Amino acid sequence: MKTADDNWLYVISHKRKLIELNFTEIWRYKDLLFLFVKRDIITAYKQTILGPLWYIIQPLFTSVIFTLIFNNLGQIKTGDINPFLFNLTGITLWNYFKQCLTGTSSTFTKNQNIFGKVYFPRVIMPMAVTISNLVKFGIQLLVLIGFYIYYLLRGDTLVLEPQYLLLFPIYVLMMALFSLGLGMLLSAMTTKYRDLTVLVSFGVQLLMYLSAVPYPLEEARAKFPPMVANLVELNPLSQIIEGFRFMVLNVGQFEMDKLLYSFIICILLFLFGLIVFNKTEQSFIDTV
Numbered sequence: 449m450k451t452a453d454d455n456w457l458y459v460i461s462h463k464r465k466l467i468e469l470n471f472t473e474i475w476r477y478k479d480l481l482f483l484f485v486k487r488d489i490i491t492a493y494k495q496t497i498l499g500p501l502w503y504i505i506q507p508l509f510t511s512v513i514f515t516l517i518f519n520n521l522g523q524i525k526t527g528d529i530n531p532f533l534f535n536l537t538g539i540t541l542w543n544y545f546k547q548c549l550t551g552t553s554s555t556f557t558k559n560q561n562i563f564g565k566v567y568f569p570r571v572i573m574p575m576a577v578t579i580s581n582l583v584k585f586g587i588q589l590l591v592l593i594g595f596y597i598y599y600l601l602r603g604d605t606l607v608l609e610p611q612y613l614l615l616f617p618i619y620v621l622m623m624a625l626f627s628l629g630l631g632m633l634l635s636a637m638t639t640k641y642r643d644l645t646v647l648v649s650f651g652v653q654l655l656m657y658l659s660a661v662p663y664p665l666e667e668a669r670a671k672f673p674p675m676v677a678n679l680v681e682l683n684p685l686s687q688i689i690e691g692f693r694f695m696v697l698n699v700g701q702f703e704m705d706k707l708l709y710s711f712i713i714c715i716l717l718f719l720f721g722l723i724v725f726n727k728t729e730q731s732f733i734d735t736v
Contacts, residue, residue: 484576500644503587511535512665516660524663528605538661544585551577552631570729612695629721636728659685684710
């Protein structure tokens with residue numbers, strides 16, 4: 449005997465699996481996903497004087513400051529690589545992680561009005577942030593390529609191994625998974641603990657210094673206390689940054705086991721963040 453529910457094309461239920469990422473449903477809402485991506489790109493620097501130029505100015509200024517403080521004042525050595533280019537390479541990939549993390553960590557609190565009125569897969573919001581930031585990352589990557597060509601024409605010793613370029617999408621994917629997983633986890637926690645929204649920006653800055661962004665891992669081993677050096681080396685973000693710099697500048701070390709270790713950590717963090725995110729979306733409207 450058929451019931452009334454048998455006539456519905458889609459059934460929205462609070463019951464979910466422990467790990468669920470319904471690609472069919474996300475594809476059904478792909479137009480909404482692209483709409484949110486477009487919104488994030490357009491409104492990021494709307495009503496600003498310089499607009500998208502901030503995508504270029506921010507990494508350049510940060511690289512200059514890092515060069516002055518860490519390389520000139522702190523005597524951090526970068527081998528045969530120009531310190532500015534060394535810093536710009538790490539900052540380019542780090543900015544993608546930072547922007548994805550800060551954008552996704554407030555998913556529930558920022559979009560509570562939308563979530564309370566209409567249904568759509570909530571995971572679309574953090575996914576839109578991650579995809580839209582690829583555009584900003586692409587612009588900053590072009591800036592990096594421009595400076596790479598400049599220093600190459602100037603006569604600097606820059607050796608690019610073409611085979612390692614195949615790892616480029618893997619490094620970007622790992623940064624996306626890590627930031628998405630951590631961001632979804634933080635967004636779930638901020639529904640109850642609003643203090644975390646204040647701590648995120650501060651925590652990201654501290655995390656940057658523990659992720660070998662302004663220095664190579666070799667310098668961390670040589671100058672940091674053993675406990676801190678081990679903490680930096682075990683940080684998967686450090687391995688991603690170090691591997692990305694090795695791919696672009698052929699400086700530092702590349703180890704396949706460290707790449708696999710970082711990739712596994714990124715996947716596990718993403719799955720854990722997804723579990724907590726799916727669990728929170730069932731009842732967050734009552735606590736947000």
